[in-house]
Amino acid sequence: MKIGIDRISLYSSHYYIDLKTLAEQRQVDPEKFYFGIGQEKMAVPAPDEDVVTLGANAAYPLMIDEELDDVDLLLFSTESGIDQSKAAGIYVHRLLKLSSHCRTVELKQACYSGTAALQLAVQYVFANPDKKALVIAADIARYDLGSPSEATQGCGAAAMLISSNPRLVTIENKSGYYTEDVMDFWRPNYRSEALVDGKYSVQVYMRILEECWNQYKKNSKLEFKDIDYFCYHIPFTKMAEKAHVKLCRSSNIDVTNEEKAKAVCESLKYSRLMGNCYTASIYVGLTSLLDNTKKDLANSRIGFFSYGSGCVGEFFSGVVEDGYQKYLYNNNHEEMLKNRSPLDYQQYEDIFNYSVPIDGGNYTFPQYKTKFFRLSGINKHKRIYESVNK
Numbered sequence: 447m448k449i450g451i452d453r454i455s456l457y458s459s460h461y462y463i464d465l466k467t468l469a470e471q472r473q474v475d476p477e478k479f480y481f482g483i484g485q486e487k488m489a490v491p492a493p494d495e496d497v498v499t500l501g502a503n504a505a506y507p508l509m510i511d512e513e514l515d516d517v518d519l520l521l522f523s524t525e526s527g528i529d530q531s532k533a534a535g536i537y538v539h540r541l542l543k544l545s546s547h548c549r550t551v552e553l554k555q556a557c558y559s560g561t562a563a564l565q566l567a568v569q570y571v572f573a574n575p576d577k578k579a580l581v582i583a584a585d586i587a588r589y590d591l592g593s594p595s596e597a598t599q600g601c602g603a604a605a606m607l608i609s610s611n612p613r614l615v616t617i618e619n620k621s622g623y624y625t626e627d628v629m630d631f632w633r634p635n636y637r638s639e640a641l642v643d644g645k646y647s648v649q650v651y652m653r654i655l656e657e658c659w660n661q662y663k664k665n666s667k668l669e670f671k672d673i674d675y676f677c678y679h680i681p682f683t684k685m686a687e688k689a690h691v692k693l694c695r696s697s698n699i700d701v702t703n704e705e706k707a708k709a710v711c712e713s714l715k716y717s718r719l720m721g722n723c724y725t726a727s728i729y730v731g732l733t734s735l736l737d738n739t740k741k742d743l744a745n746s747r748i749g750f751f752s753y754g755s756g757c758v759g760e761f762f763s764g765v766v767e768d769g770y771q772k773y774l775y776n777n778n779h780e781e782m783l784k785n786r787s788p789l790d791y792q793q794y795e796d797i798f799n800y801s802v803p804i805d806g807g808n809y810t811f812p813q814y815k816t817k818f819f820r821l822s823g824i825n826k827h828k829r830i831y832e833s834v835n836k
């Protein structure tokens with residue numbers, strides 16, 4: 447039985463800062479950001495956005511297309527959660543009017559938990575082929591202002607419908623995975639910015655890629671030549687390019703620029719404009735690949751490397767279905783990224799320094815540009831969400 451991703455929809459903030467603007471302020475050569483880390487624009491969440499609104503906004507087109515009626519499992523993955531107890535997915539469950547007979551839970555393991563959710567959802571549908579699961583990965587990547595990691599912030603969400611006979615990508619059942627207790631990136635509960643040992647995190651990412659890849663090859667009996675396209679976790683696009691070079695070298699493949707471009711290039715387009723979306727990043731990459739590749743990808747095998755600091759990694763694969771083009775939300779994604787508003791440096795810093803009041807008072811938040819849902823206020827420590835009237 448085929449099981450996999452039936453629909454996928456992305457959402458990111460309406461606001462961004464051009465990394466040239468940031469470079470000027472930090473007195474850094476803009477080429478360090480544009481070329482050195484491969485990022486151009488960084489999505490900045492408005493004060494009335496959080497992972498709930500990002501995730502609900504990503505899934506809204508699925509609701510409008512009446513794709514969510516049979517969903518009885520909602521897995522919400524994030525590492526920028528808003529509550530230590532209540533799952534962010536429960537707010538989303540209400541906003542999307544999902545059935546009350548639907549399990550809802552939040553998952554965490556840094557950037558890996560989107561993939562954990564996908565794999566759990568695939569197993570769920572395998573056991574219940576007439577059911578569907580909704581996986582939402584939503585995150586806001588935040589580091590200290592002025593830190594080396596600042597330019598690798600971003601935000602966004604991916605909503606994926608998992609079903610049998612999927613119309614986009616069938617997920618294959620062999621993978622290679624790996625866990626190790628390392629401190630490359632973490633965020634203690636009392637901090638709203640992540641802590642990271644940046645250069646070390648890059649080394650660990652590369653090492654775990656190799657561990658996962660070797661186990662994947664052993665389990666699947668597949669080789670590099672059997673994979674047509676690659677989607678890596680994308681903390682910044684240069685990282686995915688480097689990961690691909692490493693995989694080519696370890697498979698004794700001569701990486702000409704052309705070959706390299708073919709296999710990963712289209713998967714990086716959206717991330718270059720959105721920045722790190724943590725749990726959603728690899729699925730932003732998949733969507734970018736499906737939306738932007740001119741060639742028909744039907745029957746192509748995609749290799750995925752998911753990495754979450756701390757750390758857990760997984761290499762797995764999927765095969766693109768015939769006729770997938772009809773089920774993409776590529777026009778929404780193009781329009782969303784085209785119509786965003788740039789922030790100047792001061793606006794970026796003001797938004798960065800804004801935080802939801804924590805004194806239990808009754809606050810109404812000013813309305814910024816969001817899509818379908820927004821965080822309208824907070825009262826007695828309870829977040830209030832509303833639909834945005836179009």
Ligand code: HMG
Nearest residue numbers: 475477478482556557594595644645647648651681754755
């Ligand atoms: P840095 O120290 O500012 O940068 O931090 P750098 O000096 O290493 O320079 C970066 C690149 O720009 C280098 O290229 C330079 O040569 C180049 P490389 O040698 O690596 O190929 N460069 C230039 N290029 C052109 N013109 C110039 C110029 N100047 C320099 N003028 C670092 C970089 C990635 C460490 C930092 O941004 C950081 O700490 N980021 C956050 C951590 C991160 O993203 N880690 C990635 C792996 S871990 C991961 O992916 C998990 C994560 O998503 C979290 C999770 O799982 O939850 C982060």
